[in-house]
Amino acid sequence: MKKERRKFSASFKAKVAIEAIKEQQTIQELAVKYELHPTQINTWKRNFWIMRNPFLPRRKARQRMTPKRRNFIPRLGSYRYRWIS
Incomplete structure:
Protein backbone atom coordinates (compact mmCIF):
# COMPACT_ATOMS: atom_id res chain seq x y z
CA MET A 1 0.00 0.00 0.00
CA LYS A 2 1.29 3.42 -0.95
CA LYS A 3 2.16 5.81 1.87
CA GLU A 4 0.33 9.12 1.64
CA ARG A 5 2.49 12.16 1.07
CA ARG A 6 2.65 14.64 3.95
CA LYS A 7 1.49 18.19 3.30
CA PHE A 8 2.63 21.13 5.39
CA SER A 9 0.92 24.49 5.81
CA ALA A 10 2.69 27.71 4.95
CA SER A 11 2.63 28.76 8.59
CA ILE A 50 14.12 34.97 -0.82
CA MET A 51 10.43 35.77 -0.28
CA ARG A 52 11.21 38.18 2.57
CA ASN A 53 14.09 39.87 0.76
CA PRO A 54 13.08 40.79 -2.80
CA PHE A 55 16.54 42.21 -3.58
CA LEU A 56 18.18 38.78 -3.60
CA PRO A 57 18.66 37.41 -7.12
CA ARG A 58 16.36 34.57 -8.10
CA ARG A 59 17.42 31.54 -10.08
CA LYS A 60 16.73 31.51 -13.79
CA ALA A 61 14.24 28.95 -15.02
CA ARG A 62 15.77 26.00 -16.78
CA GLN A 63 15.38 25.85 -20.52
CA ARG A 64 13.63 22.78 -21.86
CA MET A 65 15.76 20.48 -23.92
CA THR A 66 14.36 20.56 -27.40
CA PRO A 67 15.13 17.63 -29.69
CA LYS A 68 17.39 19.91 -31.69
CA ARG A 69 19.44 20.90 -28.60
CA ARG A 70 19.49 17.33 -27.30
CA ASN A 71 21.09 16.05 -30.51
CA PHE A 72 23.79 18.71 -30.56
CA ILE A 73 27.06 17.07 -29.53
CA PRO A 74 30.41 18.87 -29.63
CA ARG A 75 33.12 16.93 -31.45
CA LEU A 76 36.32 16.66 -29.48
CA GLY A 77 39.45 17.95 -31.18
CA SER A 78 37.52 19.87 -33.79
CA TYR A 79 36.71 23.54 -34.17
CA ARG A 80 33.36 22.71 -35.68
CA TYR A 81 30.32 21.13 -34.18
CA ARG A 82 28.19 18.48 -35.75
CA TRP A 83 24.42 18.12 -35.76
CA ILE A 84 23.18 14.56 -35.49
CA SER A 85 20.22 13.98 -37.74
Whole structure:
Protein backbone atom coordinates (compact mmCIF):
# COMPACT_ATOMS: atom_id res chain seq x y z
CA MET A 1 0.00 0.00 0.00
CA LYS A 2 1.29 3.42 -0.95
CA LYS A 3 2.16 5.81 1.87
CA GLU A 4 0.33 9.12 1.64
CA ARG A 5 2.49 12.16 1.07
CA ARG A 6 2.65 14.64 3.95
CA LYS A 7 1.49 18.19 3.30
CA PHE A 8 2.63 21.13 5.39
CA SER A 9 0.92 24.49 5.81
CA ALA A 10 2.69 27.71 4.95
CA SER A 11 2.63 28.76 8.59
CA PHE A 12 4.41 25.55 9.65
CA LYS A 13 7.04 26.01 6.94
CA ALA A 14 7.59 29.62 8.04
CA LYS A 15 7.88 28.57 11.69
CA VAL A 16 10.53 25.97 10.89
CA ALA A 17 12.37 28.38 8.57
CA ILE A 18 12.46 31.11 11.22
CA GLU A 19 13.83 28.67 13.77
CA ALA A 20 16.51 27.63 11.29
CA ILE A 21 17.42 31.25 10.56
CA LYS A 22 17.74 32.02 14.29
CA GLU A 23 20.38 29.27 14.52
CA GLN A 24 19.60 28.48 18.17
CA GLN A 25 19.47 24.82 17.17
CA THR A 26 21.30 23.02 14.40
CA ILE A 27 19.50 21.94 11.25
CA GLN A 28 19.93 18.32 12.33
CA GLU A 29 18.28 19.02 15.71
CA LEU A 30 15.37 20.73 13.98
CA ALA A 31 15.06 17.81 11.56
CA VAL A 32 14.74 15.37 14.44
CA LYS A 33 12.37 17.66 16.34
CA TYR A 34 9.95 18.09 13.43
CA GLU A 35 10.60 14.70 11.75
CA LEU A 36 11.83 16.29 8.52
CA HIS A 37 14.85 15.85 6.28
CA PRO A 38 17.57 18.50 6.76
CA THR A 39 17.52 19.29 3.03
CA GLN A 40 13.82 20.13 3.28
CA ILE A 41 14.49 22.55 6.13
CA ASN A 42 17.28 24.23 4.17
CA THR A 43 14.98 24.56 1.15
CA TRP A 44 12.24 26.18 3.24
CA LYS A 45 14.83 28.46 4.85
CA ARG A 46 16.18 29.58 1.46
CA ASN A 47 12.67 30.12 0.04
CA PHE A 48 11.62 32.08 3.14
CA TRP A 49 14.70 34.26 2.88
CA ILE A 50 14.12 34.97 -0.82
CA MET A 51 10.43 35.77 -0.28
CA ARG A 52 11.21 38.18 2.57
CA ASN A 53 14.09 39.87 0.76
CA PRO A 54 13.08 40.79 -2.80
CA PHE A 55 16.54 42.21 -3.58
CA LEU A 56 18.18 38.78 -3.60
CA PRO A 57 18.66 37.41 -7.12
CA ARG A 58 16.36 34.57 -8.10
CA ARG A 59 17.42 31.54 -10.08
CA LYS A 60 16.73 31.51 -13.79
CA ALA A 61 14.24 28.95 -15.02
CA ARG A 62 15.77 26.00 -16.78
CA GLN A 63 15.38 25.85 -20.52
CA ARG A 64 13.63 22.78 -21.86
CA MET A 65 15.76 20.48 -23.92
CA THR A 66 14.36 20.56 -27.40
CA PRO A 67 15.13 17.63 -29.69
CA LYS A 68 17.39 19.91 -31.69
CA ARG A 69 19.44 20.90 -28.60
CA ARG A 70 19.49 17.33 -27.30
CA ASN A 71 21.09 16.05 -30.51
CA PHE A 72 23.79 18.71 -30.56
CA ILE A 73 27.06 17.07 -29.53
CA PRO A 74 30.41 18.87 -29.63
CA ARG A 75 33.12 16.93 -31.45
CA LEU A 76 36.32 16.66 -29.48
CA GLY A 77 39.45 17.95 -31.18
CA SER A 78 37.52 19.87 -33.79
CA TYR A 79 36.71 23.54 -34.17
CA ARG A 80 33.36 22.71 -35.68
CA TYR A 81 30.32 21.13 -34.18
CA ARG A 82 28.19 18.48 -35.75
CA TRP A 83 24.42 18.12 -35.76
CA ILE A 84 23.18 14.56 -35.49
CA SER A 85 20.22 13.98 -37.74
